[in-house]
Amino acid sequence: MTRHGDSGLVPTHGEKRHMISRRIFARNLLQVKSFTRLFTEGPLRVSQRGEALLNNAQLNKGVAFTREERKELDLDGRLPYAVATLDVQCERAYQQYQSRDAPIHKNTFLQSLKAQNWTLYYGLISRHLKEMIPIIYTPTEAEAISSYSHLFRRSEGLYLSYPDMEDMEKNYLAAIESKEIDLIICTDGGQILGIGDQGVGGIGISTAKAALYTLVLGCRGPTDAHNDIYYPSLIGGIDPSRILPVTLDVGTNNKDLLDDPLYIGWSHERLQGDQYDAFVDKFVNIVKKHNRHSLLHFEDFGNENAQRLLDIYQPKLSLFNDDIQGTGAVTLAAVLAAIGVTKSKLSEQRIICFGAGSAGLGICNQIRDAMMQLESLDRKSANSCFYLIDRHGLLTDHLQQEKKVNKGAEEYVRQDWNGPTGLLDVVKTIKPTILMGVSTQGGAFTEEVIRAMKDSCDRPIIFPLSNPTRLTEVTPQNCLGWTGAALMATGSPFSSVKVNDRSIDIAECNNALIYPGLGFGTIISRSRVLSPGMILAGAQRLANLSAAPENPHAALLPDVEDSPSVNMEIAISVAEKAFDEGVATVPWKKEEVRERAMTARWHPVGMLKSNFLMHPWIVEQ
Ligand SMILES: NC(=O)C1=CN([C@@H]2O[C@H](COP(=O)(O)OP(=O)(O)OC[C@H]3O[C@@H](n4cnc5c(N)ncnc54)[C@H](O)[C@@H]3O)[C@@H](O)[C@H]2O)C=CC1
Numbered sequence: 283m284t285r286h287g288d289s290g291l292v293p294t295h296g297e298k299r300h301m302i303s304r305r306i307f308a309r310n311l312l313q314v315k316s317f318t319r320l321f322t323e324g325p326l327r328v329s330q331r332g333e334a335l336l337n338n339a340q341l342n343k344g345v346a347f348t349r350e351e352r353k354e355l356d357l358d359g360r361l362p363y364a365v366a367t368l369d370v371q372c373e374r375a376y377q378q379y380q381s382r383d384a385p386i387h388k389n390t391f392l393q394s395l396k397a398q399n400w401t402l403y404y405g406l407i408s409r410h411l412k413e414m415i416p417i418i419y420t421p422t423e424a425e426a427i428s429s430y431s432h433l434f435r436r437s438e439g440l441y442l443s444y445p446d447m448e449d450m451e452k453n454y455l456a457a458i459e460s461k462e463i464d465l466i467i468c469t470d471g472g473q474i475l476g477i478g479d480q481g482v483g484g485i486g487i488s489t490a491k492a493a494l495y496t497l498v499l500g501c502r503g504p505t506d507a508h509n510d511i512y513y514p515s516l517i518g519g520i521d522p523s524r525i526l527p528v529t530l531d532v533g534t535n536n537k538d539l540l541d542d543p544l545y546i547g548w549s550h551e552r553l554q555g556d557q558y559d560a561f562v563d564k565f566v567n568i569v570k571k572h573n574r575h576s577l578l579h580f581e582d583f584g585n586e587n588a589q590r591l592l593d594i595y596q597p598k599l600s601l602f603n604d605d606i607q608g609t610g611a612v613t614l615a616a617v618l619a620a621i622g623v624t625k626s627k628l629s630e631q632r633i634i635c636f637g638a639g640s641a642g643l644g645i646c647n648q649i650r651d652a653m654m655q656l657e658s659l660d661r662k663s664a665n666s667c668f669y670l671i672d673r674h675g676l677l678t679d680h681l682q683q684e685k686k687v688n689k690g691a692e693e694y695v696r697q698d699w700n701g702p703t704g705l706l707d708v709v710k711t712i713k714p715t716i717l718m719g720v721s722t723q724g725g726a727f728t729e730e731v732i733r734a735m736k737d738s739c740d741r742p743i744i745f746p747l748s749n750p751t752r753l754t755e756v757t758p759q760n761c762l763g764w765t766g767a768a769l770m771a772t773g774s775p776f777s778s779v780k781v782n783d784r785s786i787d788i789a790e791c792n793n794a795l796i797y798p799g800l801g802f803g804t805i806i807s808r809s810r811v812l813s814p815g816m817i818l819a820g821a822q823r824l825a826n827l828s829a830a831p832e833n834p835h836a837a838l839l840p841d842v843e844d845s846p847s848v849n850m851e852i853a854i855s856v857a858e859k860a861f862d863e864g865v866a867t868v869p870w871k872k873e874e875v876r877e878r879a880m881t882a883r884w885h886p887v888g889m890l891k892s893n894f895l896m897h898p899w900i901v902e903q
């Protein structure tokens with residue numbers, strides 16, 4: 283690809299392209315001087331008709347095709363007579379959804395709906411966001427991923443397998459043919475949620491994260507009480523046709539999968555070392571070559587690779603690791619909200635992080651950096667506020683000598699520790715104010731641990747963040763039952779808990795509350811990188827949107843139902859920061875960010891008054 287002009291906005295394609303692509307490309311060229319839209323704008327030209335159109339999930343509108351469209355597009359007789367609005371279609375689909383009892387069956391139903399009709403899929407979920415996010419994301423998606431080879435029906439992204447490494451570029455180009463890609467979400471399946479190596483099934487997390495980029499951005503109505511911001515009543519985010527979910531199939535060390543005759547990936551032990559590195563490097567370079575203005579989102583890579591790959595590639599292209607940086611940012615926001623309640627400073631906290639893997643280190647680094655930037659602590663003093671505990675106990679110099687300290691955790695190693703290093707002993711010794719769990723060890727925060735936390739301060743801050751639900755280190759019911767007053771946030775959704783006749787809402791401290799905003803802010807500003815400053819700006823904006831400091835009984839973070847408007851605010855702060863740091867490459871000004879962000883969203887229906895027309899269509903001859 284070559285660049286056009288100074289703006290660096292226009293992807294060009296050396297490859298032979300489809301006619302539609304050339305037209306979209308030409309239109310983008312015309313728009314580039316003012317603004318490049320993040321969705322395919324205006325009349326949608328289609329070359330397909332009849333059966334082919336009904337089988338194209340991106341274009342299919344089902345019974346929402348109007349009489350004129352049916353005539354024009356050879357659909358007469360292929361659909362029942364009545365023409366329905368999207369509302370009616372959603373009502374019908376919701377009834378079908380409700381008839382499925384188990385969450386995994388609801389998940390499968392929604393998967394097949396997506397395979398048939400994107401507009402209806404996104405339209406339906408946006409109408410039942412809170413109810414359906416746990417179905418398409420954590421916790422249910424973990425179950426779907428672990429059964430991937432058994433539930434498989436059809437392709438849902440790009441599968442790049444090691445044996446086909448020679449053809450990687452060709453296969454990549456085929457997947458993006460006739461598309462403009464803003465976002466590539468990639469996993470190697472190494473550590474999916476808390477359920478470990480899932481091999482090729484990892485694609486499920488790429489597609490789930492992709493769906494949230496579309497759903498969890500946009501607007502739900504005037505919900506932002508702090509800022510009196512009004513959003514129209516549609517929901518929308520990143521155009522799904524501009525997102526590419528990818529799995530890098532480098533084998534698996536999951537014995538169950540290797541022994542399963544139905545396993546659908548490359549049945550081979552997981553590659554490591556030079557072979558693994560060469561494969562990932564080839565992929566990143568292909569992205570850089572063909573989609574250099576897109577954001578590359580890394581998800582659920584194994585601990586041995588996640589931080590290492592981030593360090594290698596972050597300076598080279600617009601890339602981030604959600605488990606490290608997204609989780610760090612959302613947890614920082616929750617901590618800022620919590621210390622707003624306890625009226626204390628970041629630098630006054632004594633923090634235990636139980637689990638020193640990708641998420642644990644991402645969280646500690648993010649909070650440590652915030653201590654340095656917001657409260658001017660030097661790095662050593664800031665590091666000294668943390669006590670990291672991993673599978674062998676507290677990270678001490680003894681463990682370091684035994685080479686049992688994860689890479690990246692060296693800075694937090696305690697040099698001065700002589701006592702026992704188990705969680706309960708450390709809690710009793712240091713009397714922490716904050717306890718975070720990212721260990722994948724369900725129930726690890728026992729009653730004794732939680733009561734010891736309560737003994738150490740009046741309102742302990744306790745965040746069991748492991749997913750899915752069964753791996754939570756402590757349930758809110760237990761934690762609040764034992765303490766009465768903990769400030770909690772959890773990785774997966776939990777219902778509210780009654781304490782002394784008061785109903786306490788539990789904040790969901792999940793990176794899904796922030797990564798869509800981090801990503802969208804980067805994309806709309808066409809930022810060269812997603813910098814630490816942009817991530818901090820996003821976390822601070824999220825903390826500002828918390829109701830907790832003013833209302834000590836409110837959840838620490840905004841509700842998932844409000845995440846569309848919340849993520850839009852985050853995106854705006856992130857994009858503005860990109861301008862401040864001089865990394866934005868769009869040819870417009872920082873003052874325009876809000877308006878640009880609002881108009882750049884894709885909606886499951888067109889911006890037309892009639893709510894069943896997706897776009898006016900022009901038939902390709
Ligand atoms: N709430 C959120 O937004 C997020 C939650 N997570 C969750 O956090 C958990 C960890 O994820 P990653 O950091 O990506 O995995 P990881 O594999 O990189 O880290 C897990 C760490 O826990 C340690 N560990 C295992 N057993 C332990 C024990 N008995 N005691 C103490 N430490 C122990 C492991 O040695 C490892 O270092 C997962 O359940 C994941 O779903 C991850 C990212 C975001």
Ligand SMILES: CC(=O)C(=O)O
Pocket residue numbers: 420474475476582604605748749792793794
């Ligand atoms: C939320 C998330 O990214 C995880 O649990 O891995």
Ligand SMILES: [Mg+2]
Pocket residue numbers: 475581582604605
């Ligand atoms: Mg993850």
